[in-house]
Amino acid sequence: MSHAYDFNALEPKWQRHWDEHGTFRAAQPGEPESDAPKFYVLDFFxxxxxxGLHVGHPLGYIATDILARFMRTRGYNVLHPMGWDAFGLPAEQYAVEHGVHPRITTRNNTETYQRQLKMLGLSYDWDRELATCDAEYYRWTQWIFLKIYNSWYDPEYRWTDPAGRPVVGAARPIDKLPIPPDVKAQGPPAIEAYRAEHRLAYLAEVPVNWCPALGTVLSNEEVTNEGRSNRGDQPVYRRPLRQWMLRITEYADRLLKDLEFLDWPEPIKLMQRNWIGRSAGAYVDFAIEGSGPAAGQIIRVFTTRPDTLFGATYMVLAPEHRLVPIITRPERREEVRTYVNQAKQKSELDRTADNKQKTGVFTGAYAVNPVNRKRVPIWVADYVLISYGTGSIMAVPGHDTRDLEFAETFGLEVVAVVKPPTGRDWRGFVDDGVSVNSPPDGEDHFSGQCVLNDLPTPEAKCKLIRWLEERDLGEGTTQYKLRDWLFSRQRYWGEPFPILYGEDGRIVAVDESELPVALPEIEDFRPHASDDPDAQPQTPLSRATDWLTVRRGGEVFRREANTMPQWAGSCWYYLRFCDARNAQALIDPQVERYWMGGKLPDGTPKVGGVDLYVGGAEHAVLHLLYARFWHKVLYDLGVVSTPEPFHRLFNQGMIQAHAFRDPRGMYVEHEKVEFRDNTPYHKETGQALTSAVEKMSKSLKNVVNPDAIIHEYGADTLRLYEMYMGPLEKSKPWNTQDIIGVHRFLQRVWRLVVPPAPEGQAASAPVLNPALGDVRDEHVERLLHKTIKKVTEDIERFAYNTAIAQMIVWINEAAKTKVLARDQVERFLQILSPLAPHICEELWQRLGHKSSIAYAPWPSYDAALTRDDAVEIAVQVLGKIRGRITVAADATDDQIVELARKIEAVARELAGRPIKRAIVARGRLVNLVV
RNA sequence: GGGUCAGUAGCCCAAAUGGCAGAGGCAAGGGACUUAAAAUCCCUCCAGUACGGGUUCGAAUCCCGUCUGACCUACCA
Known part of the structure; x- marks a missing residue:
């Protein structure tokens, strides 16, 4: 056996050992080990x-691995799986650019990732590995889509969920949808059409980011601020396309409300709340004045401030509003048409760009404000968006910033209807206040007119809504920013839809028994590019002619040729991990209840199944919202037993790195940088460089490869360093030079057990430290108890950096002591093992243990031994330190004060003045106030 | 423009409910060992907590304002 800490030999040895012995296999329900309480800890796959990986990627994986290993030693049956989010744009884009099939690049990349993760000693149960692009996996993604397609949302449905909570609203099978008699009377096609309107998955014409040069639709993230594709810088156009949509908006309220029960970081909850964007307000109906085609038309607006209705001095329609051409007066028609066309030309981004200047045109038409029967002019302006609310607003320039800007630009009337607290100007005051001029004093135009004067804003809102509802002039309502989920992509590398179209255009869902609808192997998976913005999209699958056409009972059907977005596969993978090889079902119900169920410490059932979910904050909204949505549908349909997928969420910070740039602003690789007098210079050109801490990224040329670090220091050192850098949730810069610190620590741990090789001959010398005996040094033992306590508590709260610091303290003391008991070293190895598993397994074995340290029960500590008998406390006079005293830990306040005032410096300060008050902070300080 | 989080030695970071600003690591300096270097070991140095107010016996911690940085969001009526 080697005397040296040869991490390059022993780390692969233990990784092989774990693999071969199935050390980290999680027991399924029914197996004996499943009697233990379960713990499901998951990484964002x-x-x-x-x-490949850079050192920033595994930060969260290392953190969860430590917790998984810790929980195993605490007697939990731990589910800790890993898989691959393998469908999606980058693989396809790479394939397009290099001519390699995405299946091949994906397999290669997956192998690289797995190799790199295994090198880190992560304790995944690899038997559960999955990839979203495998047919055995996406079969069930398609199955879920069918469930969603075959459901409708019943907002009235009252039921009690498995957790015993009363719930209003549920997804229900489409055949339970009540069909109105008049629809029924029109026969089966009408019934089918009615159902189609209510399904949770439906087809609709929606505007998409269409890039003809790339031949595809792009997601918003793929479009630059200039309205071009982020790959290739090609123009992108907004155009309507018939797309699959998922009715996530039906779940807006439940998605919002259930956030409350989740143990998630507040900022993430806030981001989800903002994204859902619930706002309570009212619809108000304005009648259009005059004769002609516009007569009798109603403009319905949405407002969150019905209390300011008396201040509505004009109205604005979005350029796309259907009433614009109808109400525009002939003399204004030309001007309005020009404006509307201009607005259409502009991209969404141009329109919302921060050019403050408001634009708009007057239509010549007027409407009547229902609350005071005054005429208000109707304008068209692009600051009103067609996609929110009703696409039209009542403008209250007195108390809305945007309306005020517009009114000032066009010289429209501004009136005060809300009185702000004293000292603030009413003009542009948008917060709650007290209603005034509603109506103005002395004006009382008609009987039954609503009077809001002197009412605080919340009450004025209620009163006005009631007034509107009684007269059928509007109603209270709630709006959401959340839109239905655009679910089609004109791409090859994704899940095919299990949908067929008949020759007459009717939609037929593929039967569950026929799943999966396999993605066809096609030669040409490129999208068809064009310079013509009006070119029809041709999806790659639409060219797979054999696949595309299906014959059934003499009828020819055409398959849906779009694919699902990348989010689809990641919406439910946490469920599949529980039962990854089940060929009969997505997940066995008993297995689902075992891994996804569970209770909080106080005994109440948890709303979420995965006990801990760790990943970066960049998926705060989309992935986490989509997964919650799917989970709730599956919950309503009885497939899963918890209302939420992820009980506790933790966001790790980002590892940053120094990025260097030359005077032209080009990034420079680290290898080409040298330091002179702490200033970076280019090794070859000698130019002075600028340095900034930025995100680690290939494009910034500041990535650090884990393979190189592992080769030089070992995986245990890398794991330890990443955890030691700072708090897990914070972003912090990588400094390779700092690694040596934790590496020295591990070297010290090694030497505690294995003595340095004697001069010359290593082979015959003892390989255990002969100093290890059975005598315990009191000081080291006490420090060990303190260390066990601190490490236990720190792991539980994810403060690995301070846990490591405490272990360094212990090793530094232990290394100084000549007397060290074997069991002290063993207990120390146990608490170190979740963080640095390879070295601990090796030393554990060398100390004579036959079984893995991974399941050795976590050592306990004696609380009495963690407390010192005597403590030093500071003595303050009037808050200033004047001296220190050492007292017994259980000294009374009076004893402490007596001792304190005897200190010469303290006595001098007191100078005979009586002590008015003595504040004693136990074990810390005493403050004497005179 | 709005929101969230953060700012402590040259660097990374510690400091329960406010209670002695320092646990730990890196770097730097000195020393021991060595022919020398590396490695190892020992010792030392350095800030008053971004800035300005306030509350308090006492503030890195709480409150207000300002500055800087990161992230999210962006005409959502």
Whole structure:
């Protein structure tokens, strides 16, 4: 056996050992080990890109691995799986650019990722590995889509969920949808059409980001601020396309409300709340004045401030509003048409760009404000968006910033209807206040007119809504920013839809028994590019002619040729991990209840199944919202037993790195940088460089490869360093030079057990430290109890950096002591083992243990031994330190004060003045106030 | 423009409910060992907590304002 800490030999040895012995296999319900309480700890699974991992990626994986290993030693049956988010744009884009089939690049990338993760000693149960692009997996993604397609949302449905909570609203099978008699009377096609309108998955014409040069639709993230594709810088156009949509908006309220029960970081909850964007307000109906085609038309607006209705001095329609051409007066028609066309030309981004200047045109038409029967002019302006509310607003320039800007630009009337607290100007005051001029004093135009004067804003809102509702002039309502989920992509590398179209255009869902609808192997998976913005999209699958056409009972059907977005596969993978090889069902119900169920410490059932979910904050909204949505549908349909997928969420910070740039602003690789007098210079050109801490990224040329670090220091050192850098949730810069610190620590741990090789001959010398005996040094033992306590508590709260610091303290003391008991070293190895598993397994074995340290029960500590008998406390006079005293830990306040005032410096300060008050902070300080 | 979080030695970071600003690591300096270097070991140095107010016996911690940085969001009526 080697005397040296040869991490390059022993780390692969233990990784092989764990693999071969199935050390980290999680027991399924029914197996004996499943009697233990379960713990499900999950990482955001990665998208395996071609570049492989850099040291920033595994930060969260290391953190969860430590917790998984810790929980195993605490007697839990731990589910800790890993898989691949393997469908999606980057693989396909790479394939398009390099001519390699995405299946091949994906497999290569996945293998690289797995190799790199195994090198880190992560204790995944690899038997559960999955990839979203495998047919056995996406079969169930398609199955869920069918469930969603075959459901409708019944907002009235009252039921009690498995957790015993009363719930209003549920997804229900489409055949339970009540069909109105008049629809029924029109026969089966009408019934089918009615159902189609209510399904949770439906087809609709919606505006998409269409990039003809790339031949595809792009997601918003793929479109630059200039309205071009972020790859290739090609123009992108907004155009309507018939797309699959998922009715996530039906779940807006439940998605919002259930956030409350989740143990998630507040900022993430806030981001989800903002994204859902619930606002309570009212619809108000304005009648259009005059004769002609516009007569009798109603403009319905949405407002969150019905209390300011008396201040509505004009109205604005979005340029796309259907009433614009109808109400525009002939003399204004030309001007309005020009404006509307201009607005259409502009991209969404141009329109919302921060050019403060408001634009708009007057239509010539007027409407009547229902609350005071005054005429208000109707304008068209692009600051009103067609996609929110009703696409039209009542403008209250007195108390809305945007309306005020517009009114000032066009010289429209501004009136005060809300009185702000004293000292603030009413003009542009948008917060709650007290209603005034509603109506103005002395004006009382008609009987039954609403009077809001002197009412605080919340009450004025209620009163006005009631007034509107009684007269059928509007109603209270709630709006959401959340839109239905656009679910089609004109791409190859994704899940095919299990949908067929008949020759007459009717939609037929593929039967569950026929799943999966396999993605066809096609030669040409490129999208068809064009310079013509009006070119029809041709999806790659639409060219797979054999696949596309299906014959059934003499009828010819055409398959849906779009694919699902990348989010689809990641919406439910946490469920599949529980039962990854089940060929009969997505998940066995008993297995689902075992892994996803559970209770909080106080005994109440948890709303979420995964006990801990760790990943970066960049998926705060989309992935986490989509997964919650799917989970709730599955919950309503009885497939899962918890209302939420992820009980506790933790966001790790980002590892940053120094990025260097030359005077032209080009990034420079680290290898080409040298330091002179702490200033970076280019090694070859000698130019002075600028340095900034930025995100670690290939494009910034500041990535650090884990393979190189592992080769030089070992995986245990890398794991330890990443955890030691700072708090897990914070972003912090990588400094390779700092690694040596934790590496020295591990070297010290090694030498505690294995003595340095004697001069010359290593082979015959003892390989255990002969100093290890059975005598315990009191000081080291006490410090060990303190260390066990601190490490236990710190792991539980994810403060690995301070846990490591405490272990360094212990090793530094232990190394100084000549007397060290074997069991002290063993207990120390146990608390170190979740963080640095390889070295601990090796030393554990060398100390004579036959079984893995991974399941050795976590050592306990004696609280009495963690407390010192005597403590030093500071003595303050009037808050200033004047001296220190050492007292017994259980000294009374009076004893402490007596001792304190005897200190010469303290006595001098007191100078005979009586002590008015003595504040004693136990074990810390005493403050004497005179 | 709005929101969220953060700012402590040259660097990374610690400091329960406010209670002695320092646990730990890196770097730097000195020393021991060595022919020398590396490695190892020992010792030392350095800030008053971004800035300005306030509350308090006492503030890195709480409150207000300002500055800087990161992230989210962006005409959502």
């Amino acid at each position: 990665p998208y395996p890109s071609g570049a």
